Amino acid sequence: MPQGFSHIDLKNQPTMVDVSHKNETQRSASARSFISLPLVVWEQFNGGEIQSKKGPVIQTAIIAGTMAVKQTANLIPFCHPLIIESCKFDITATENHQLMIECTVKITGKTGVEMEALTGASIAALTIYDMCKAFGHEMQISGTELIVKSGGKSDLQKGELKC
Numbered sequence: 001m002p003q004g005f006s007h008i009d010l011k012n013q014p015t016m017v018d019v020s021h022k023n024e025t026q027r028s029a030s031a032r033s034f035i036s037l038p039l040v041v042w043e044q045f046n047g048g049e050i051q052s053k054k055g056p057v058i059q060t061a062i063i064a065g066t067m068a069v070k071q072t073a074n075l076i077p078f079c080h081p082l083i084i085e086s087c088k089f090d091i092t093a094t095e096n097h098q099l100m101i102e103c104t105v106k107i108t109g110k111t112g113v114e115m116e117a118l119t120g121a122s123i124a125a126l127t128i129y130d131m132c133k134a135f136g137h138e139m140q141i142s143g144t145e146l147i148v149k150s151g152g153k154s155d156l157q158k159g160e161l162k163c
Contacts, residue, residue, distance in 0.1 A: 007078045016078045022110040027151030028086075030104040030161050031117035031144065033125040034094070038138040042097040050132065057131045061101070062089045065124030069105055072119045080111050087116075089124060090161070101125050102147070102161055112152050118144065 009015040037045070044050045050057035066087050073081040086106035094100045103120035105113040125141045132139060149156040 014078070016080065017111070019080065019110040024108050024110055025151045026106070026108055027112050028104060028106040028148070029112060029114040029117040029146060029150075030102060030148040031114070031121040032103075032147050032159075032161075033101045033121040033144040034098050034142050035101070035125045035128050036140045036142070037097045037099065037132065038136045039097065041132045041135045041139070044132075044135065045093060045099075048092075050128075052131050053134060054131045057128055058091050058099075060131060061091060061124040061127040064127040065089055065101070065103055065120040068123035069103065069116045069120040072116045075119065076115055079115050082107050082109055082111070082113065082116065084113075084116065087120065089120070091124065099128060101128075104148075104161065112149060114146050114149055118146060 006017050007014055041050065044052070048058065066089070069087045070084055073079040084105060084107060088104045090102045092100050101121050101124045103117045103124065105116045105120065107113055122144055125144070129139050129141060145158070146156065147158045148161060
């Protein structure tokens with residue numbers, strides 16, 4: 001395997017990483033994404049929810065994000081199908097008319113859940129965009145990144161989480 005690319009084999013062909021030799025461990029990952037809202041959408045934010053003609057925006061984003069977490073292996077070619085043990089979201093208002101979306105995923109397994117957490121945060125943000133676009137298209141999704149990872153070979157801690 002060429003150094004640095006775990007999804008390329010000795011013949012320089014794409015491949016799924018072989019995790020058969022690994023032991024199962026507790027693994028978790030948390031990702032964060034932000035969506036900036038125009039004032040007309042921001043003014044709809046009340047009591048932790050935005051009501052739109054399509055329904056409750058935050059609740060729907062959490063459901064869509066959870067569904068996306070469970071479908072990550074179908075969306076990203078070399079992700080292993082996983083049995084998700086926990087998937088939690090925290091969507092909160094920040095300064096500058098933004099919503100911060102955090103997604104935390106946990107499993108007991110042989111491979112990590114970074115891509116699942118990133119997928120969940122991303123799809124939740126896209127769902128908010130979709131449900132609020134009737135108010136205006138001035139929304140911007142940004143700052144999607146892995147914040148915390150534990151289990152496996154290495155751990156990562158970039159910031160504090162709410163979920």
